[in-house]
Amino acid sequence: KIHHDGAILTCKRAILYKKRNFVLAFGDVLIKQGDTITQTSDYVNYNGNTKIALSRGNVVLKDPKMTMRTDTLNFDRQNQRLFYKHYATIKDATNTLKSKVGTYFLENKKFTATTKVTVTNPDHLLESNHLDYYTDTSHAYLYGASTIKGKDNTVYTERGFYDTKAEISHFVKNSKIFF
16 A cells, blocks of 8 residues: 555555655556545556656546546546547447547546547437547537437538537537437
């Protein structure tokens, strides 16, 4: 068990490099930050100087409103952001977001997802290569070619806003609706 600047890391085995302020953690690794963020994985290397944790293998990050799953995750505790480059799935009460590359900003609960992004719920499928998604409001801001497919129609836009809960949208660039 290791305590560092408001975070607690527990694991089955650890190697501490005290002079370098660096830890290698193996087996059932758990990082708890405050009372809201928990992250589990198979392996973590943590640099106490930069406050960056690199987690690998079955990574699951949870806060009260969402769960993220990926294989590799960088957690920059200094700047309160997480980023992945090898696909992740984010699930909240309304939607499931999948993307190849993304960054999660903890302070404003915003995902910036790029490359092969999908947001699904029982009523719609949103496909894009760049969007911002807020887990506390379920709002998506679309940048670049995007489609939203519903039961009765498909919307194409290159820039816009979509409230996935209230199903309210505002599209501003090259937008078309197909019935």
